[in-house]
Amino acid sequence: MTNSDSDNTAVEQSVEQSVEGGGCACGAVRYALTGTPITVHACHCTDCQRMSGSAFAMNAWIEKSRVELLSGALASRTLPAGKGTSTTHFCPQCGTSILTEYSSPKFWFVRATTLDNQQAFTPDIHIWTRSKQPWLHLPDGVPVFEAYYDREQVWPPDSLARYHAALV
Ligand SMILES: [Zn+2]
Numbered sequence: 001m002t003n004s005d006s007d008n009t010a011v012e013q014s015v016e017q018s019v020e021g022g023g024c025a026c027g028a029v030r031y032a033l034t035g036t037p038i039t040v041h042a043c044h045c046t047d048c049q050r051m052s053g054s055a056f057a058m059n060a061w062i063e064k065s066r067v068e069l070l071s072g073a074l075a076s077r078t079l080p081a082g083k084g085t086s087t088t089h090f091c092p093q094c095g096t097s098i099l100t101e102y103s104s105p106k107f108w109f110v111r112a113t114t115l116d117n118q119q120a121f122t123p124d125i126h127i128w129t130r131s132k133q134p135w136l137h138l139p140d141g142v143p144v145f146e147a148y149y150d151r152e153q154v155w156p157p158d159s160l161a162r163y164h165a166a167l168v
């Protein structure tokens, strides 16, 4: 390997390094995202409203390989969700929910407002808006679905490519 080759490798690795750090409210759990989300959902379902105690949950959908737990240990709980289950991993000290696994073991849904930069991402897609809080007005130009949607129809090609690559 020549010097220039190894230089290129170093550049690529630094690009792939943490793009966003995050953690729980007490600071015991720290994690990093080593890539951008495939997509970001604002989920207005009644479960997300109840579990967050807020109007909706902001979930960043990302490959598990792109999430690194840096410190702390997560506890988990599994609850019914639609036809399946959801398993949410949270800080056992302060209770902050960080990661949820839904139907596929390949992906995490990261609670996007646990990032240090809580405004790092905006929702790409609003789902389950039939139970949305009535006072909440959604922005124009963002896909809105009363229930769920078909990702093949909605996601851009690069998001679909990442999704299918992660399933292999
Ligand atoms: Zn904590």
Ligand SMILES: [Zn+2]
Pocket: 043, 044, 045, 046, 047, 048, 049, 057, 128
């Ligand atoms: Zn939800």
